[in-house]
Amino acid sequence: MAQQSQMPAQFETFIHVVADIFDAHTAAIFVKTLSKDVLKLLAYHSLSDDIKKDCILNTEQSLIGFVAKHGRPLHMARFDRSALTIGIYNQEVDIKSLYACPIPNDNGVLFIDSKTYYEFSPKKQKIALGCAELANYLITTNKNIKRLEIVDKWYNHIKNITPPIDVKIILDSICNSLSLSQGLVAVSTDNEKYQVLAVTGVKEEKWLFRPIPIENGLVGWMFRNKRDLFLFRSSGERERSFFIKLREPFKLGPLVYGFFLSFTEKSYVWIFTGNMDASVLPENPSKIFEPYLRLILKDN
Numbered sequence: 001m002a003q004q005s006q007m008p009a010q011f012e013t014f015i016h017v018v019a020d021i022f023d024a025h026t027a028a029i030f031v032k033t034l035s036k037d038v039l040k041l042l043a044y045h046s047l048s049d050d051i052k053k054d055c056i057l058n059t060e061q062s063l064i065g066f067v068a069k070h071g072r073p074l075h076m077a078r079f080d081r082s083a084l085t086i087g088i089y090n091q092e093v094d095i096k097s098l099y100a101c102p103i104p105n106d107n108g109v110l111f112i113d114s115k116t117y118y119e120f121s122p123k124k125q126k127i128a129l130g131c132a133e134l135a136n137y138l139i140t141t142n143k144n145i146k147r148l149e150i151v152d153k154w155y156n157h158i159k160n161i162t163p164p165i166d167v168k169i170i171l172d173s174i175c176n177s178l179s180l181s182q183g184l185v186a187v188s189t190d191n192e193k194y195q196v197l198a199v200t201g202v203k204e205e206k207w208l209f210r211p212i213p214i215e216n217g218l219v220g221w222m223f224r225n226k227r228d229l230f231l232f233r234s235s236g237e238r239e240r241s242f243f244i245k246l247r248e249p250f251k252l253g254p255l256v257y258g259f260f261l262s263f264t265e266k267s268y269v270w271i272f273t274g275n276m277d278a279s280v281l282p283e284n285p286s287k288i289f290e291p292y293l294r295l296i297l298k299d300n
Contacts, residue, residue, distance in 0.1 A: 079096055229258040
C-alpha cells in the first residue's frame with residue numbers, strides 16, 4: 001500500500017476515507033496551482049507502488065488533465081486504455097474502471113479507480129461529487145491558513161523596519177515570508193533595459209546595478225509582458241532558473257514566483273525561488289506586499 005509522505009494530516013484522513021467508500025485501488029486529489037494549467041498531486045491513498053509521488057500534470061495531458069480543463073466528470077466503467085494515459089501511474093497497472101470529477105471553484109480534480117469493472121451509479125457519482133465539495137473546503141481552508149501565515153511573517157518583519165528603507169531588507173523579508181530561499185528585485189525605467197537592485201540567498205553578482213537588456217531571462221519576460229510569473233516543476237529536475245542569464249547562481253526551485261509592480265516612471269520585478277509546496281500558495285500573494293511596497297517605493 002502506497003501513501004504519500006509529508007501529506008497534510010487532514011488530507012491523509014480524507015483521501016483514506018474516500019478510498020474506503022469506493023473500495024478504490026487508488027483515490028487521489030490533484031490541486032491546481034497558481035498557474036491554472038498545472039495540476040499537482042496533493043494527496044493519495046493507493047494499493048499500488050507505481051504512483052508518481054511527485055506528479056505534476058498539465059491540463060493538456062492525461063485523463064486527469066482532461067477533467068480539469070473541461071470542468072466535467074469522466075466516468076469509464078470499462079476502462080480499455082493504457083493506465084499511463086491516466087497520468088498518476090509511472091508504469092502499466094491493470095485498471096478496469098475509473099471516475100474523476102472537478103473540485104469546485106476550479107481547485108483541481110478528485111480521482112478514483114478500481115481493478116474491477118465498476119459502474120458508478122448515479123448515487124455513487126453524487127457521493128463522489130459530495131467528496132469533491134469537501135476536498136474544495138479543505139483546499140480553500142489550507143490556502144487561507146497559509147495566507148495568514150505569510151501575512152503574520154510579513155507584519156513581523158516590516159514592523160521593525162525603520163527609515164531609511166533598504167530594498168535588500170525588504171527583499172529578504174518577502175523571501176522569508178513566502179518560505180522561499182533565493183530571489184532578486186530589479187527596476188526598469190524604459191522598455192530596453194533593467195537593473196538588479198538586490199539579491200537574496202546567493203552571493204551578489206557583478207551584474208548588480210548594471211544595465212541588462214530587456215530580452216534577458218525570466219525577469220526580462222516579466223518586464224516586457226507586465227505580468228506576474230508562476231512556474232512549478234518536479235523537484236527531481238535540477239535545471240537553473242535563468243532569471244537573467246545561463247549559469248547564474250539561482251536554482252530552479254522547484255517553485256518560481258515573481259510579481260510585477262508598476263509606477264508612472266518606473267517598474268519593478270520581484271522574483272523568488274525555493275522548495276515551497278505550490279498547492280498551498282494562496283491566490284495573488286503579491287497583494288499582501290503591494291500596499292507597503294507602493295508606499296515605500298513611490299518616491300524612490
